[in-house]
Amino acid sequence: MATKKKIETLTGDALLAKVKELENHSKEEKARACGYYTITKNGVERVNMMKFYNALIEAEGVQLDSNTNAQGRGGRAATYRISVQSNGNLLIGSAYTKKMGLQPGDEFEISLGRKHIHLKQLGADEEA
Template identity: 45%
Template sequence: MLEGKALLDKARALSNRPEDQIARACGYVGPSGRLLKKSFYRALVEAKGYKLPSHASSGGGGGGSRGRQAEFRTRVHGNGNLLIGHAYTRRMGLEPGQEFKIEIHEETGSIWLLPMDEGSADAPDQDD
């Protein structure tokens, strides 16, 4: 991601293009391909010489934008999937490839994810 004078020069050179294209050309794209507009605008303002306060209000004291925040809400998608999301898996310390048994507790309406031990004979049924 460009910053400072390099960012201003590139943005000026592309000033006849849409904002999204300028932000992409300056490298403000996340790992998933999502445009990081807030980071782009913040960098532009700082490159112009204005100091912005950091937003380290909750949690890990890391300053700057932290992207989307966990809302502790989700919904069932049109295809029937229920997405938990990266914010929650990271907060729980889960790693890619970990496996879980899903238990549904109808009396409470809750879903439990129970970690599977590697090589466990208690593997979940494939057709559930």
């Protein structure tokens, strides 16, 4: 059995171009063609799909690790942006409710603008 020479592992734009070139191939074939495999002592080829997927994510410019100024306890910083969920709901995270001092059961009046939604806390005027 002839020994197979391992091909160079592709990253970045070269990886994206190769994956696009192989669009009609299986995931494993794409990963193998991009160099994401190892050959064991017994000569068995193993495709490393996790490394392949991670390289694709990185090549696309998606940041999964929060490397930005790790201060305090970590976690995510409030972005002041939310997305509509698949069920049509808007979810306001705990970072915002804690910052506003909201408690379970607090009520709001919703007013819709042309490109915005205003939430007015009910009872806030009486307390202020």
